[in-house]
Amino acid sequence: MQIFWIKLDKLKYETFLNVLLKLDKQKIVFTPNPEILLKTKTDKEFKELLKNANFLTPDWIGLYVAFQILNNNHWRIINIFLLPYFFFNLFFRRKFLYSKYGDRICGSDLTKDIVLASEENWIKITIIDLYNPTDLKKVESQKVFPSLLKKTFPKLDFDYFIYEDSKKEDIINKISSSKSKILFSTLGMKKQEQSIVEIMQSCNNIKLWLGIWSSFDYFIWFQKRAPKLIRTIWLEWLYRLLTWPRKIDRMKRLYNAIFVFVWEVFREK
Numbered sequence: 001m002q003i004f005w006i007k008l009d010k011l012k013y014e015t016f017l018n019v020l021l022k023l024d025k026q027k028i029v030f031t032p033n034p035e036i037l038l039k040t041k042t043d044k045e046f047k048e049l050l051k052n053a054n055f056l057t058p059d060w061i062g063l064y065v066a067f068q069i070l071n072n073n074h075w076r077i078i079n080i081f082l083l084p085y086f087f088f089n090l091f092f093r094r095k096f097l098y099s100k101y102g103d104r105i106c107g108s109d110l111t112k113d114i115v116l117a118s119e120e121n122w123i124k125i126t127i128i129d130l131y132n133p134t135d136l137k138k139v140e141s142q143k144v145f146p147s148l149l150k151k152t153f154p155k156l157d158f159d160y161f162i163y164e165d166s167k168k169e170d171i172i173n174k175i176s177s178s179k180s181k182i183l184f185s186t187l188g189m190k191k192q193e194q195s196i197v198e199i200m201q202s203c204n205n206i207k208l209w210l211g212i213w214s215s216f217d218y219f220i221w222f223q224k225r226a227p228k229l230i231r232t233i234w235l236e237w238l239y240r241l242l243t244w245p246r247k248i249d250r251m252k253r254l255y256n257a258i259f260v261f262v263w264e265v266f267r268e269k
Contacts, residue, residue: 004037004268006032006040008063009055016057017114020114023182027209029053029054029208030053030210032063035189036050037261052197062262065265070269079269108218115153118182119153122155124182125156127216128186130162130187131163172198175206183208192212
C-alpha cells in the first residue's frame with residue numbers, strides 16, 4: 001500500500017523477523033510513521049533516503065486508517081462519513097486489518113526481539129546514538145547506557161557510539177573493523193536514515209541496518225513504556241500523552257499524526 005507515493009510492505013511479523021535474522025545479505029529496515037510520511041511531502045531528500053530501504057514497515061496505528069481510506073473506491077465525502085467505521089475496525093477488527101494490510105511492525109518490539117536473538121546466538125551488534133549536548137537528560141543517560149543495557153542483556157556483545165560529525169570517520173572505521181553484524185541507528189527522523197545510508201558504503205560486515213528512534217531508551221528505563229495491556233488495545237499514544245513531560249510538544253505531534261496526516265491522506269485520495 002502506498003501513502004504519499006511511499007510503498008509500505010505487507011508483512012507477517014514472525015516471517016519477517018526470521019528473514020532479518022538470517023543475516024545472509026545486507027538489508028535496511030526503516031519504520032515509517034505518520035510524522036515521517038508527512039515530512040516526505042516537503043522533503044524530497046528524505047523521500048529518496050527512504051527508498052534505500054529493503055523494508056518499510058508500518059509503525060503506527062493511524063496508518064491503518066490511511067490504508068482503509070486509500071483502499072476503496074468511494075468519493076472523498078463518503079470516506080469522511082466512513083471514518084468512525086475505520087476507527088471501529090482499528091480497535092475491534094484488528095485481525096481483519098492485519099490480514100488485509102499486513103501486521104503492524106512496532107520498532108520497539110522489533111528491536112527487543114532482534115536484541116534477544118543476538119544475545120542468544122552470540123551475534124554482536126552496534127548502536128549509534130545522537131550527540132546532542134543541549135539535551136542534558138539525554139547526555140546523562142548516555143553516560144550510563146552501556147552498563148544499564150548490559151544489566152538488561154548480560155550476554156549481549158555490543159559496541160555503543162555517540163555519533164557526531166567530528167568523529168564520524170573514526171566511528172565508521174571502528175564499525176567496519178568490528179565483528180558486528182547488526183547496526184541500530186537511534187539518531188531520530190532523517191538523521192538515522194542518513195547515517196545508515198552513509199555508513200553502509202564502508203561496512204560490509206554489517207548485514208542488518210535498522211533506524212529505530214528511541215527504542216533502546218525503554219530497555220534502560222530512560223523512558224517508561226506503556227503497560228502491555230495498553231499497548232495491546234493500541235492506546236500507547238494516550239499513555240505517552242498523559243505520562244511524558246513536554247505535553248504541549250506531544251499534543252502537537254499527536255495532532256499532526258492524526259488530524260493533519262488523515263487530512264493529507266484524504267487529499268491524496
